[in-house]
Amino acid sequence: MTVPDTQTSAAAAVDTGGRRRAPLSGPGDRPSTAQPKAAGWHPVEWACEFGGTAFQLFVGFGAVAAFESSHSPLRADLPAGVRLAVIGAIFGLLGAAVAVSPAGKRSGAHLNPAVTLAFALRGHTGWRDVAGFVAGQVCGALLAAAAFSAAWRSWASSVHTARTIPEAGLPGWGVVAVEAGLAAGLILTILTMLSSSTTARWTPLVVTGALAGLIWAGAPETGASMNPARTFGPDLVAGNFAFFWAYLAGPLTGATVAVVAFRLLGAVGALGRDWHTLTAKLFHDPDYPSIHATALPAQAATPSPGRPSG
DSSP: OOOOOTTSSOOSOOEETTEEOOOSSOTTSOOOOOBOOOOSOOHHHHHHHHHHHHHHHHHHHHHHHHHHOTTOHHHHHSOHHHHHHHHHHHHHHHHHHHHTSHHHHHHOOOOSHHHHHHHHHTTSSOHHHHHHHHHHHHHHHHHHHHHHHHHHTHHHHHTGGGOOOOOTTOOHHHHHHHHHHHHHHHHHHHHHHTTSHHHHTTHHHHHHHHHHHHHHHHHHHHOOOOOHHHHHHHHHHHTOOTTHHHHHHHHHHHHHHHHHHHHHHHHTTGGGOOOOOOOSOSSOOTTSEESSOBSSOOEEOOOOTTSOOO
């Protein structure tokens, strides 16, 4: 299923952040504030993805070095499982910080090509914006990896510049399978949280917990990337792409599986709830414009001056 047509959406008011908003549609109501996918070019949102991805990964790579480097006392003082869970929580908290920031409220804080693909398959994000988002995410990851390598020097080298490397003996197809499962779990969590106006506001917090658990579970096998951009940046800095194809195929496959699973849950009416995603933002604020199709109140997006609108 894709985003419900705003002309046939329920007339019930949407509660956002404790404020009662006007109904999405219906006779006698004031005009709907739901938005379709925006046409045109949106470099501001693309730049927000670039900056948000660079911030999350640079600080996150620092956490990897702080907990996993042979130079760090934390490596000897904490059990491996605890270190991995903490690293996962840090990546989640960093993503949450981006999501609730002005940049994240503007773009949606996808920070991951697999997440953007899932929202495109759900009908929220236009393919032109998919290309812009992915370009921003990849460039942000590259900047983060280069800055991490330069700032942490020997500490960065001791953790292979934060590359995601498979467990010894794990074949490429095994990496694809593990990464697909992890990404599917992450993205299905996101889609489920965003299918209700009540739970949508808690998405950053729940995703933080999900990342902690997924990285704890998957890092020993693959490094638990779940994000092609996150793998590409360190691989390019290190000049080693031996398994990049698997870290690309796995998360993108996982995103597709998550979307199909979400659609099936809706088809069977699982848990007696509505399985329509309402927004493509991990933290939806009605005071910000949305270039993504949204059934929640949002400001209208406008294309950049001088750019084609189609």
